[in-house]
Amino acid sequence: MREIQFREALNEAMCEEMRKDENIILLGEEVAEYNGAYKVSKGMLDEFGDKRVIDTPIAENGFTGIAVGAAMNGLRPIVEYMTWNFSLVAIDQIVNNAAKMCNMSGGQLNIPMVFRGGTGSAGQLGATHSQDFSNWYANCPGLKVIQPSNPKDAKGLLKAAIRDNDPVLFMESEQMYGDKGEVPEGEYIIPIGVAEVTKEGTDVTIAGFGKMMKLVKTAAKELTKEGIDAEVIDLRSVRPIDYDTIITSVKKTNRMVFVEESWPLGCIASEITFKVQKDAFDYLDAPVVRVTGADVPMSFSPPLIEAYLPNVEKIVKAVKQVMYK
Numbered sequence: 001m002r003e004i005q006f007r008e009a010l011n012e013a014m015c016e017e018m019r020k021d022e023n024i025i026l027l028g029e030e031v032a033e034y035n036g037a038y039k040v041s042k043g044m045l046d047e048f049g050d051k052r053v054i055d056t057p058i059a060e061n062g063f064t065g066i067a068v069g070a071a072m073n074g075l076r077p078i079v080e081y082m083t084w085n086f087s088l089v090a091i092d093q094i095v096n097n098a099a100k101m102c103n104m105s106g107g108q109l110n111i112p113m114v115f116r117g118g119t120g121s122a123g124q125l126g127a128t129h130s131q132d133f134s135n136w137y138a139n140c141p142g143l144k145v146i147q148p149s150n151p152k153d154a155k156g157l158l159k160a161a162i163r164d165n166d167p168v169l170f171m172e173s174e175q176m177y178g179d180k181g182e183v184p185e186g187e188y189i190i191p192i193g194v195a196e197v198t199k200e201g202t203d204v205t206i207a208g209f210g211k212m213m214k215l216v217k218t219a220a221k222e223l224t225k226e227g228i229d230a231e232v233i234d235l236r237s238v239r240p241i242d243y244d245t246i247i248t249s250v251k252k253t254n255r256m257v258f259v260e261e262s263w264p265l266g267c268i269a270s271e272i273t274f275k276v277q278k279d280a281f282d283y284l285d286a287p288v289v290r291v292t293g294a295d296v297p298m299s300f301s302p303p304l305i306e307a308y309l310p311n312v313e314k315i316v317k318a319v320k321q322v323m324y325k
Contacts, residue, residue: 001184007040007177009151010116013158014041014078016187018048021076024162027054027063028080028117037082038118038177064090064115068097071113071167078162081117084171085129098167099142110165114158118174119147120211120261121309127297132262134210137169138239139266144192145239147171149213151181153236156190164192173211195242197249201231204319205249207272208259209235212310216259219315228323238268246272247279254285255322259310264292286322291315 004012018024026041026048032055035042045053056063060081067077081087087094098111120132138145144166148154154172161168198213199220208216213234220230231249235241250256256276258269269290276288294308 001182003180004151004183005177006151006154006172006179006181007038007042009155009181009183010040010158010172011042011044012183013155013162015044015047017159017162018044018052022052023074024076024078025052025054025070026078026080027056027067029056029058029082031055031080036080038174040177041080060086060089061093064093065097067113068093068101068111071098071111072101072109076162077113079113079115081115083129083174084117084119084133085131087115087117087133094137094143094167094169095140099140102166103142111167112165114161114164114168114170116158116161116170116172118177119171120173120175121298121305122174124300124302124305125298126300130298132171132210132260132293134171134238135260135262135267138268142167143239144168144237145171146192146237147173147210148236149176149210149234151179152183153190153196153234155183156188157192157236160189160192163189168192171210176211190236193237193240193242195236195245196234197231197245198234199230199232201229201253203229203253204255204257204322205231205233205246205253206257206259206315206319207233207235207246207249209238209268210261212259212261215310215312215315219312219319222312222316223319228319230319235268241268241271241275243275243279246276250276250280251283254283255319256284256288257291257315257318257322258288259291259315261293261310264290264295267292289318289322291318
């Protein structure tokens with residue numbers, strides 16, 4: 001099977017869907033002439049023209065509002081944010097308009113659109129450019145929230161998101177755009193809200209999403225060397241959440257560690273922990289442990305960044321905590 005970059009998988013997904021449906025447009029800062037801040041939209045202006053691939057001013061609130069209105073009137077916009085940190089300028093349009101319009105119109109108005117862009121830490125970018133808002137947006141009914149961990153999932157999930165009749169938030173790690181992975185040649189769709197068991201195991205369940213999965217998989221390999229057989233789950237979607245896959249795994253392994261980049265208060269890990277203790281309490285041999293980002297703003301200093309973020313060592317330590325408690 002061929003290997004392509006994460007950014008190329010996203011590009012293929014958008015181009016394939018835009019060729020099928022002339023109502024799909026892409027808009028955002030530098031998506032056209034510059035081929036995208038991370039070159040995700042490379043070549044799209046040449047193929048689809050400036051009526052469908054549109055450079056916007058640096059005004060997230062404005063172009064997000066335009067896109068929501070366009071979705072209300074029959075188009076299927078894809079809005080690219082240079083980073084999800086900038087989406088806060090447009091949070092009113094996302095949370096109060098896109099998310100609620102179907103409900104407030106009694107089902108008369110669908111909002112078939114995708115918001116996408118880079119999320120989370122990407123190195124020394126400081127406190128205001130290093131945040132993962134997956135849990136924030138997942139808290140809002142009316143939105144679907146996806147964070148893929150590899151090129152194959154990125155393409156299949158983005159195609160599903162573009163075809164969805166509800167607003168979908170698609171969050172991509174800036175540090176993964178150059179990652180390569182196997183991606184099928186032909187047409188395929190990955191359903192939103194279906195987790196994947198990427199490694200079966202018997203001793204402990206380790207779950208996460210997005211770029212954290214790279215750490216989780218590495219930690220699982222390290223644990224194998226010590227005789228601990230971890231089951232690994234990639235959540236893929238944080239709204240809706242595939243609770244069934246998590247619960248089924250915990251009932252088998254009797255232990256769980258959840259890994260997430262964002263802050264600990266009100267995070268996806270907290271929701272998963274509640275659900276596991278509610279639906280699989282009698283199967284647990286130890287309390288669920290979470291590995292998250294630190295409960296402080298991100299620093300610029302490399303040693304403080306390392307201390308802030310989850311890493312393989314922290315995951316292995318957490319697994320041993322639930323194994324030997």
